[in-house]
Amino acid sequence: MNIFIILLMFSMFLCLYRVGKGPTAPDRTVAIDTLGTLVVGFCALFSIITGKDLYMNIGLSWALLSFIGTIALAKYLEGRSFDE
Amino acid sequence: MSSTVGLILLIVGITFDVIGAIGLVRLPDIYNRLQAATKCVTLGTCMILLAVLFYAGFNSIGIKALLCIWFILITSPTGAHAIARGAHKCGVKLWEGSVMDKYAEDSEGAEDKA
Numbered sequence: 001m002n003i004f005i006i007l008l009m010f011s012m013f014l015c016l017y018r019v020g021k022g023p024t025a026p027d028r029t030v031a032i033d034t035l036g037t038l039v040v041g042f043c044a045l046f047s048i049i050t051g052k053d054l055y056m057n058i059g060l061s062w063a064l065l066s067f068i069g070t071i072a073l074a075k076y077l078e079g080r081s082f083d084e
Numbered sequence: 085m086s087s088t089v090g091l092i093l094l095i096v097g098i099t100f101d102v103i104g105a106i107g108l109v110r111l112p113d114i115y116n117r118l119q120a121a122t123k124c125v126t127l128g129t130c131m132i133l134l135a136v137l138f139y140a141g142f143n144s145i146g147i148k149a150l151l152c153i154w155f156i157l158i159t160s161p162t163g164a165h166a167i168a169r170g171a172h173k174c175g176v177k178l179w180e181g182s183v184m185d186k187y188a189e190d191s192e193g194a195e196d197k198a
Contacts, residue, residue, distance in 0.1 A: 004098050007101070010102065011101050011105030014105040014109050015105055017109060018108050018117075024114065024171075025174070026167055026170065027117065030118055030121055033160075033164070033167065034104065034105070037125045037126060037156065037160060038105070038125060040156065041097070041098075041101060041128065041133070044129075044133050044135075044152070045094075047140075048090075048139050053144050053145055053148075056136070056145050056148040056149060057148065059148075059152055060148055060152050060155070063152055063155045063156055063159065064155060064159075067159035067160075067162070070163035070166065071162075071163060071166055073170075074163070074166035074167045074170040075166070075170070077170030077173070077174050079174060
């Protein structure tokens with residue numbers, strides 16, 4: 001199971017590299033969205049390893065919160081305000 | 085039996101995740117990166133969650149994994165569409181090797197009519 005954790009951490013670091021380097025703002029937004037989905041997978045892997053319910057709860061709420069964050073950033077990119 | 089299926093799903097899912105993350109770094113512009121990142125990583129994470137279902141069975145963990153698959157399949161394409169639209173509207177240029185831009189043609193046509 002350790003190799004799976006290492007591979008997922010490697011993908012997350014690639015996303016963080018794109019967040020840091022990405023030449024435009026939408027690149028960073030895509031990387032943050034991808035990072036959120038990868039964190040959900042990481043929580044699922046942890047719930048397999050430990051057999052606990054807790055990590056699946058974290059993953060479920062992370063999926064919803066990451067979606068709200070992505071939509072907010074996309075509306076900001078379009079140049080609209082949030083109450084439209 | 086079910087843990088073998090779970091292990092296979094886990095391996096395939098993590099492979100898709102890693103390939104998606106590599107595509108996010110390697111591809112040339114925002115629209116290509118959106119293709120690699122969103123589709124590969126969504127499928128990979130859904131396979132990891134399905135592996136959770138095979139490992140845990142239909143108890144509280146497995147049902148939450150199914151619910152999480154449903155949420156991700158609904159929200160991830162919506163978010164990607166919103167990001168692509170926002171990027172096009174805020175004026176991010178396409179890669180010079182891109183061959184067509186249907187969204188710009190459509191918006192120009194709408195402006196001509198109006």
